[in-house]
Amino acid sequence: MAAPRVVIIGAGFGGLECARKLAGRPVAVLLIDRNNYHLFTPLLYQVASSLLNPSDIARPVRSIFSHARNVAFRQAEVVGIDFKSCTVATANGDAVPYDTLVIAAGSTTNYFGIEAAERQALGLKDLSEALELRNHILRCLETASTTDAEGSRPWLTFVVVGGGPTGVEYAGALSELMRLVLPHEYPELAGRPTRIILVEGLAEVLPPFPPELGALAHRELQRKGIEVRTGVRVAAVEGDTVVLSGGDRLEAKTLVWAAGVKPAALASAIHVPRARGGRLQVDAQLRCTGLDNVYAIGDIASFTQDGHEVPMLSAPAMQEGRLVAANILHSVRGEPLDTFRYRDKGSMATVGKGVAVARLGPLNLSGFVGWLAWLTVHLYYIIGFRNRLAVLMGWAWNYVRSDRPVRIIARARQRDAPPPSDGGSSLSLRDNLVD
Amino acid sequence: MAAPRVVIIGAGFGGLECARKLAGRPVAVLLIDRNNYHLFTPLLYQVASSLLNPSDIARPVRSIFSHARNVAFRQAEVVGIDFKSCTVATANGDAVPYDTLVIAAGSTTNYFGIEAAERQALGLKDLSEALELRNHILRCLETASTTDAEGSRPWLTFVVVGGGPTGVEYAGALSELMRLVLPHEYPELAGRPTRIILVEGLAEVLPPFPPELGALAHRELQRKGIEVRTGVRVAAVEGDTVVLSGGDRLEAKTLVWAAGVKPAALASAIHVPRARGGRLQVDAQLRCTGLDNVYAIGDIASFTQDGHEVPMLSAPAMQEGRLVAANILHSVRGEPLDTFRYRDKGSMATVGKGVAVARLGPLNLSGFVGWLAWLTVHLYYIIGFRNRLAVLMGWAWNYVRSDRPVRIIARARQRDAPPPSDGGSSLSLRDNLVD
Numbered sequence: 001m002a003a004p005r006v007v008i009i010g011a012g013f014g015g016l017e018c019a020r021k022l023a024g025r026p027v028a029v030l031l032i033d034r035n036n037y038h039l040f041t042p043l044l045y046q047v048a049s050s051l052l053n054p055s056d057i058a059r060p061v062r063s064i065f066s067h068a069r070n071v072a073f074r075q076a077e078v079v080g081i082d083f084k085s086c087t088v089a090t091a092n093g094d095a096v097p098y099d100t101l102v103i104a105a106g107s108t109t110n111y112f113g114i115e116a117a118e119r120q121a122l123g124l125k126d127l128s129e130a131l132e133l134r135n136h137i138l139r140c141l142e143t144a145s146t147t148d149a150e151g152s153r154p155w156l157t158f159v160v161v162g163g164g165p166t167g168v169e170y171a172g173a174l175s176e177l178m179r180l181v182l183p184h185e186y187p188e189l190a191g192r193p194t195r196i197i198l199v200e201g202l203a204e205v206l207p208p209f210p211p212e213l214g215a216l217a218h219r220e221l222q223r224k225g226i227e228v229r230t231g232v233r234v235a236a237v238e239g240d241t242v243v244l245s246g247g248d249r250l251e252a253k254t255l256v257w258a259a260g261v262k263p264a265a266l267a268s269a270i271h272v273p274r275a276r277g278g279r280l281q282v283d284a285q286l287r288c289t290g291l292d293n294v295y296a297i298g299d300i301a302s303f304t305q306d307g308h309e310v311p312m313l314s315a316p317a318m319q320e321g322r323l324v325a326a327n328i329l330h331s332v333r334g335e336p337l338d339t340f341r342y343r344d345k346g347s348m349a350t351v352g353k354g355v356a357v358a359r360l361g362p363l364n365l366s367g368f369v370g371w372l373a374w375l376t377v378h379l380y381y382i383i384g385f386r387n388r389l390a391v392l393m394g395w396a397w398n399y400v401r402s403d404r405p406v407r408i409i410a411r412a413r414q415r416d417a418p419p420p421s422d423g424g425s426s427l428s429l430r431d432n433l434v435d
Numbered sequence: 436m437a438a439p440r441v442v443i444i445g446a447g448f449g450g451l452e453c454a455r456k457l458a459g460r461p462v463a464v465l466l467i468d469r470n471n472y473h474l475f476t477p478l479l480y481q482v483a484s485s486l487l488n489p490s491d492i493a494r495p496v497r498s499i500f501s502h503a504r505n506v507a508f509r510q511a512e513v514v515g516i517d518f519k520s521c522t523v524a525t526a527n528g529d530a531v532p533y534d535t536l537v538i539a540a541g542s543t544t545n546y547f548g549i550e551a552a553e554r555q556a557l558g559l560k561d562l563s564e565a566l567e568l569r570n571h572i573l574r575c576l577e578t579a580s581t582t583d584a585e586g587s588r589p590w591l592t593f594v595v596v597g598g599g600p601t602g603v604e605y606a607g608a609l610s611e612l613m614r615l616v617l618p619h620e621y622p623e624l625a626g627r628p629t630r631i632i633l634v635e636g637l638a639e640v641l642p643p644f645p646p647e648l649g650a651l652a653h654r655e656l657q658r659k660g661i662e663v664r665t666g667v668r669v670a671a672v673e674g675d676t677v678v679l680s681g682g683d684r685l686e687a688k689t690l691v692w693a694a695g696v697k698p699a700a701l702a703s704a705i706h707v708p709r710a711r712g713g714r715l716q717v718d719a720q721l722r723c724t725g726l727d728n729v730y731a732i733g734d735i736a737s738f739t740q741d742g743h744e745v746p747m748l749s750a751p752a753m754q755e756g757r758l759v760a761a762n763i764l765h766s767v768r769g770e771p772l773d774t775f776r777y778r779d780k781g782s783m784a785t786v787g788k789g790v791a792v793a794r795l796g797p798l799n800l801s802g803f804v805g806w807l808a809w810l811t812v813h814l815y816y817i818i819g820f821r822n823r824l825a826v827l828m829g830w831a832w833n834y835v836r837s838d839r840p841v842r843i844i845a846r847a848r849q850r851d852a853p854p855p856s857d858g859g860s861s862l863s864l865r866d867n868l869v870d
Contacts, residue, residue: 035843035844035845036573036842037842037844037845053488053489053490054488054845055488058843060842060843062620062621063620063840063842067619072622072623074577074580074581075577076581094581127843127845128845128846128847131846131848132847132848142509145509146529184501185497185498185501186497187504386840405490405498406490407471407495408470408471408472408489408495409470409471409472409510410489410493410563410566410847411563411566411846412563412566412569412845412846412847413564414567414846414849
């Protein structure tokens with residue numbers, strides 16, 4: 001009998017972990033992702049702030065599984081699933097058959113219905129957005145340096161929405177980029193203040209952390225000159241102006257949206273029961289409700305434990321991936337399935353060079369010790385020796401030289417677009433933002 | 436009296452060298468480039484073949500001159516020059532005044548009037564083209580792996596036009612990428628041949644080299660399985676089909692154009708005498724004909740020595756940049772100007788890992804010794820310790836692990852374009868190529 005065909009949608013933390021645990025086992029795995037790489041998203045903000053190269057945190061999926069003969073890869077966008085015929089539909093019209101399916105399609109940025117934000121804000125959720133954000137920030141500095149003091153103000157005002165780890169870490173990294181690079185390399189901007197404003201709707205930043213760590217991060221951000229606005233939401237986006245719920249209006253050419261995520265579009269394209277936030281309901285064994293051969297894991301799945309939904313983070317996704325791999329093998333052997341239980345080992349966030357907050361089990365760490373813990377854990381979880389080495393070298397360079405080396409405005413040429421002038425194309429992008 | 440204002444158009448090898456020699460001298464230099472970085476073009480083919488990161492060979496201009504208080508930078512596209520009012524016109528409408536001007540705008544790909552090639556071929560002249568070429572090649576492999584043997588043939592056929600160093604080096608690097616990566620990571624393609632065809636119009640590849648080195652490179656390319664077609668030109672491009680001058684028709688989804696360069700568009704937008712190929716005529720002191728305060732250097736300038744135009748290469752550009760810097764300082768001091776003489780120190784090209792041909796003065800080197808010479812010279816000329824280190828590490832990784840690590844299909848998100856799916860956008864690009 002042929003090995004059961006397991007299709008995994010998504011090579012993020014959950015899908016990848018599941019595939020890794022199935023490597024070398026008696027199943028035929030096909031891993032599908034719209035990108036050809038696994039992305040280490042916790043360090044995405046360091047690509048967006050010119051510290052790391054894209055390839056440092058993105059590893060080709062085929063390279064990860066080059067020694068696993070039973071794991072195949074296909075680059076495709078999944079647009080639907082037919083649970084009756086047991087096939088997955090891709091954007092280019094293929095129907096991929098499965099015996100067992102693992103839905104690990106992840107999440108996407110949540111603009112909470114603010115259409116102008118969706119159109120104009122810069123996200124920080126995938127590599128293409130991080131690269132665009134990096135390019136955009138550098139373009140703002142170039143534009144400001146040829147504009148008079150008054151006119152340059154919106155180019156030097158950066159609004160970051162969302163006080164979770166992504167927003168806090170990016171705001172911190174951005175303030176470092178400004179502090180390290182501007183005085184030496186942009187003499188035209190001497191004496192002109194840059195403003196970084198971090199907007200968080202709840203009462204304190206880093207809401208999932210213990211309040212004392214949130215308060216500590218808050219003070220550290222302020223010490224770096226970042227304006228932290230808690231208890232405030234974005235009410236509207238009007239052209240270049242961000243309107244806050246209190247009525248304040250911020251004129252800024254940069255609006256970074258790190259306010260939250262929602263399940264990937266695939267969740268609403270298929271017909272299975274969903275939880276309130278739109279995530280797919282799963283049972284104790286992580287199967288989609290009513291479907292014996294379909295599992296859902298990670299951000300797209302809603303698993304409730306002790307009355308709470310497990311959060312949309314990499315750690316539960318990986319634990320779920322491991323459990324589903326085990327359950328698939330149990331099924332093959334005709335054994336009963338395991339039930340899932342999330343073990344929260346903690347969470348952490350850097351606020352800048354040498355400063356981080358971390359909750360590790362019962363332990364709250366902060367400052368330099370927290371930072372070392374942060375470094376160690378992140379290095380440990382990056383997949384592949386070369387990526388680990390590249391990231392470590394990037395950090396060492398940053399630590400010793402206080403430099404943000406990847407400050408290039410570069411994009412792949414779009415072949416049906418205007419000629420390959422990065423300088424030129426930046427103009428039209430600016431205009432988009434202005435409009 | 437204020438320091439004379441020197442404007443340099445272009446931060447390539449010529450313009451950058453000129454600016455470096457003027458750093459710390461009694462002139463106010465403004466260096467203008469459409470990109471915010473200096474690009475080490477000799478290694479561009481290694482970015483296009485997934486070996487190096489873009490930032491390894493691109494260094495921000497502002498970073499190079501962070502310690503030179505008299506050198507400023509502006510990112511802008513220069514579209515014209517008014518020699519009467521002594522101003523440079525940029526694409527966004529600025530008029531930048533100069534006392535002395537150095538035109539170092541470089542060159543662009545020459546499609547020799549074949550419009551279909553200009554529309555469809557992939558260039559290898561700047562970073563955006565190299566990134567697009569890298570993405571394209573990886574997409575071809577992904578597409579081929581989901582297509583049947585017959586249908587995948589055009590996706591696995593790669594035509595490289597131009598047997599100069601760029602074409603030879605890229606063809607060699609591409610064959611290595613295929614040899615190293617395909618067997619391990621694309622089991623779907625097992626048993627399917629990949630074809631790389633190098634097309635050169637002259638009788639032998641590497642025409643500027645001594646014939647025995649060209650013949651040696653030719654054999655080495657063939658040993659790597661590359662089909663070398665000399666004495667043949669591209670007659671037409673019809674859809675996916677490249678028609679050669681002999682009548683042969685090659686069906687290929689990839690057409691890389693490295694057939695030659697022509698002076699940048701700026702050369703024909705200004706009113707100064709030009710030589711036959713369109714390059715700007717310069718006198719013995721490298722001034723544009725009839726203009727005392729305007730110099731032209733590098734690919735855009737035509738300097739004739741011993742009856743021959745100096746070639747469009749980095750070495751003469753750098754030598755010209757140095758001479759013009761000296762002449763500008765002579766002018767400031769009221770001294771007579773120096774005249775230019777090009778010293779040809781040699782040229783070199785790699786054909787693959789461990790094999791290169793090099794002409795160094797009277798010496799012809801090849802094989803491993805040539806390769807070591809190639810490595811040393813290229814490392815020496817890369818600007819900046821970090822870039823040197825990054826390139827060296829990339830090479831060491833490649834040498835030891837036989838890996839091409841930067842195999843990610845990634846582009847900055849275009850904000851008015853469709854959603855940020857790299858997989859999705861590849862489809863439309865493929866369709867463009869098909870059409």
